[in-house]
Amino acid sequence: MSTTRRITAAGLAAAMGMTALAACGTSGGDSADAKTVTLVSHDSFLMSKSVQAAFEKQSGYKIRVLKGGDAGKAVNQAILSKDNPQGDVFFGIDNTLLSRGLDEDLFSPYEAKGLSHVPADLQLDKARHRVTPLDYGDICVNYDRGYFARHKIAPPKTFDDLIKPRYKGLLVTENSATSSPGLAFQLATVAVYGKDGWGNYWKKLKANGVEVVDGWEQAYNQRFSGSAASKGKGDKPLVVSYASSPPAEVLGKKPAPRQAPTGVATGTCFRQIEFGGLLKGAKNEKGGKALLDFLLSRQFQEDEPLQMFVNPARADAKVPELFTKYGTTIDKPATLAPETISKNREQWIKQWSSLVLR
Numbered sequence: 001m002s003t004t005r006r007i008t009a010a011g012l013a014a015a016m017g018m019t020a021l022a023a024c025g026t027s028g029g030d031s032a033d034a035k036t037v038t039l040v041s042h043d044s045f046l047m048s049k050s051v052q053a054a055f056e057k058q059s060g061y062k063i064r065v066l067k068g069g070d071a072g073k074a075v076n077q078a079i080l081s082k083d084n085p086q087g088d089v090f091f092g093i094d095n096t097l098l099s100r101g102l103d104e105d106l107f108s109p110y111e112a113k114g115l116s117h118v119p120a121d122l123q124l125d126k127a128r129h130r131v132t133p134l135d136y137g138d139i140c141v142n143y144d145r146g147y148f149a150r151h152k153i154a155p156p157k158t159f160d161d162l163i164k165p166r167y168k169g170l171l172v173t174e175n176s177a178t179s180s181p182g183l184a185f186q187l188a189t190v191a192v193y194g195k196d197g198w199g200n201y202w203k204k205l206k207a208n209g210v211e212v213v214d215g216w217e218q219a220y221n222q223r224f225s226g227s228a229a230s231k232g233k234g235d236k237p238l239v240v241s242y243a244s245s246p247p248a249e250v251l252g253k254k255p256a257p258r259q260a261p262t263g264v265a266t267g268t269c270f271r272q273i274e275f276g277g278l279l280k281g282a283k284n285e286k287g288g289k290a291l292l293d294f295l296l297s298r299q300f301q302e303d304e305p306l307q308m309f310v311n312p313a314r315a316d317a318k319v320p321e322l323f324t325k326y327g328t329t330i331d332k333p334a335t336l337a338p339e340t341i342s343k344n345r346e347q348w349i350k351q352w353s354s355l356v357l358r
Contacts, residue, residue, distance in 0.1 A: 033283060033284065034284065034287075035060065035061060035062060036061060036062045036063075036064050036284065036287070037059075037061045037062070037063060037064070037088050037089070037284050037287030037288055037290065037291045038063075038064045038065075038066060038086065038087030038088050038089070038284070039063060039064070039065045039066070039087060039088070039089050039090075039091055039291060040065075040066045040068065040074065040078060040085075040086050040087035040089070040090045040091070040279070041065060041066070041067055041068070041074060041090070041091040041092045042067065042068065042069065042070055042071040042073075042074045042091075042092040042180075043067045043068070043069055043070065043074075043217065044071075044092070044216075044308060045065060045067065045091055045092065045308070046307040046308050047300070047303060047307060048303050048307060051299060051300055051303045054299060055291070055294045055300075058294075059287070059290045059291075059294070061284075061287045061290060061291070063291070064087075066086055066087055069215070070174075070178060070179050070180060070214070070215035070216065070217075071092050071093070071094060071097065071179070071180035072097060072177070072178050072179055072180050072183065073178060073215075074090075074092060075090075075092075075093050075097050075100060075101055078090055078101070078106055078279070079100070079101070079104045079106065082104060082105070082106055082279075082280065082281070083281070084281070085279040085280070085281050085282060085283075087279060087282070088278065088279060088282040088283065088284045088285065088287055088288035088291065089276055089277065089278055089279060089282070089288045089291050089292055089295075090106065090107070090276065090277050090279055091134065091274075091276045091295065092274055092275075092276075093106075093131065093274070093275050093276075093277065094180055094184075094272050094273055094274045094275065095124060095271075095272060095273045095275075095338060095341070096180055096183045096184050096187060096272065096341060096345070097180060097183070098124060098125075098131065098275065098338060098341075099338060099339075099341060099342030099345070100342075100345070101131070101277070102125070102130060102131075103342070105280060106277065106279060106280060107130040107131055107277035107278055107279060107280060108130070108277075108278045108279070108280045108282070108285070109128050109129050109130050110129060110130075110132075110277075110278045110289055110292060111129040112129075112132045112289075112292045112293050112295075112296045113293040113296065113297075114293070114296040114297060114298075114314065115129075115132065115296065117314045117315055117316050117317075118133050118296070118313045118314055118315065119313075119315055122136060122273050122313055124273065124275075124338050125275075130277055131275035131276065131277040132275060132276050132277065132292055132295070132296055133273055133274070133275055133313040134274055134275060134276050134295055134296065134301075134304075134313050135273075135274045135301075135304055135308070135310035135311060135312055135313055136271065136272060136273045136274065136310065136311050136313060137242050137243065137244050137271075137272055137274075137309075137310045137311055138242065138243040138244075138269040138270065138271055138272065138330040138333045139181050139184040139185055139188065139240065139241070139242060139269060139270045139272050140240075140241070140242065140243045140264045140265060140266065140268050140269040140270075140328075140330065141156065141162065141171070141185075141238055141239070141240055141241075141264070141265040141268040142220075142224070142226065142238070142239050142240075142241040142242075142245050142246070142262050142263065142264055142265070143155040143156065143226065143237060143238050143262065143263050143264075143265060144224070144225045144226030144237035144238075144261070144262060145226070145259075145260075145261055145262060145263050146225075146226070146261060147225055147226070147237035148237065153166055155238075155263060155265065156238065156265050156268075157265050157266065157267045157268075158265070158267035158268060159188075159189060159192055159193075159201065159267065159268055161265070161267075162205060162208070162210075162238070162265075162268070163201070163204040163205055163207075163208050164208075165208070167208065167238065168208045168209045169208070169209035169211075170209075170236060170237050170238045171205075171208075171209075171210045171211065171236065171238040171239070171240075172210070172211040172212075172213060172219050172223040172224065172236040172238070172239050172240070173185055173210060173211070173212055173213075173219065173239070173240040174212070174213060174214065174215055174216055174218075174219050174240055175212050175213065175214050175215070175357075176348075176349050176352045176353070176356075177349050177352075177353055178214050178215060179214065179215045179216060180216075180272070181216050181219075181240055181241065181242075181272075182212075182215075182240065183345075183349070184270045184272050185240045185268075185270065186198075186202075186348065186349075186352050187270055187334075187336055187341065187348075188268065188269065188270035188334040189201050189202065190336065190344075190348065191270070191334035191335060191336050192334055195344075198348075199351060199355055202352065202355050202356055203355060205356075206355065206356050210356075211223065211236060212356060212357065216240075216241065219239050219240065219241070220239055220241050220245070222234060223235070223236045223239065224236055224237075224238075224239035224241070225237045226239070226249070226261060226262040227239075227249070227262075228249055238265075242309065242310075243264050243266075243269060243327060243328045243329070243330050244305075244309040244310060244311070244323065244327045244328075245262060245264070245309065246259075246260030246261075246262045246263065246264065246326045246327060246328065247260065247306075247309060247322055247323050247325075247326040247327050248309050249261050249262050250322065250326045251306065251322065259326070260326045263328075264328040264330075266328060266330060269330045269333040269334060270333055270334045270335070271330075271333040271334070271335050273313075274310065276292055276295050277292075278292060296313070296314065298314060298316065298317050301313065301314045301317035302317045302318050302319075304317075305319050305320055305323040306320050306322065306323060309323070
């Protein structure tokens with residue numbers, strides 16, 4: 001969930017370009033495998049080198065990270081390979097996709113150390129502990145402050161604003177079928193306009209020139225004009241991203257600006273909770289449990305905000321000043337009950353695809 005990185009449907013691993021972030025001691029047979037724990041995740045997973053080194057020193061395991069595209073794509077691949085899992089722990093399944101992973105029996109139950117420090121409203125599987133909440137954030141429309149100042153247009157604040165003529169052709173979002181943020185944005189419109197009204201809203205959004213791309217990386221880092229990564233080539237001043245995206249645009253800038261160059265349309269947000277889980281059939285179950293414990297430790301949790309621009313799941317984890325100063329707190333994000341998402345998600349995605357992509 002971040003703006004310097006981030007979280008597309010099923011495909012073969014080769015087609016997805018799975019890569020190793022860290023592959024230490026993984027080619028020496030069974031003895032090497034016993035000393036290595038493999039984390040499978042989306043492309044946006046990041047951890048400080050010092051924090052990774054701390055885990056490896058404390059536990060005796062080397063971490064190997066396999067990245068598999070956007071969150072939706074990574075989850076689908078994990079399902080395809082569940083009889084022979086690619087790793088020991090999965091990081092990055094969120095509440096929009098959680099029921100898919102649970103229904104496919106991807107995870108073995110494990111109650112991670114430190115779970116008592118996580119608020120109950122984030123523990124969506126607290127009865128069985130098949131997954132552990134590790135972070136949360138809000139999917140929202142971000143806007144390029146400079147663009148709107150130059151054009152003397154007030155930036156949008158709500159979903160209703162986005163379908164107004166003044167914002168025609170300005171928004172890029174992610175594909176609901178292939179991207180976790182894209183799906184979250186669609187679910188937000190369901191929460192706001194209801195089961196009978198969200199489709200009509202998307203018809204209006206399409207008529208107003210919304211652009212759809214596969215995933216967050218393409219939307220934010222290539223198409224969004226407010227992203228430093230686009231180097232001025234992006235031409236969309238509105239993008240579906242995160243309430244925590246603005247701090248990423250400030251990180252490392254000297255002198256520090258009064259405000260971030262990007263803002264958040266606070267009336268367009270959906271709460272996203274991200275989980276980790278011990279993959280069923282993991283070759284290194286002991287190492288996987290140790291890694292899950294570490295992912296919920298204060299050391300990792302306090303590393304998350306400026307690595308992945310998410311809020312730590314632990315209530316006692318400190319958040320950096322940069323994150324709190326330039327980020328946006330969403331008091332009342334849109335939400336949907338997990339059982340509602342589970343019951344309707346696939347049909348809603350099909351409807352969305354028929355409405356928007358054809």
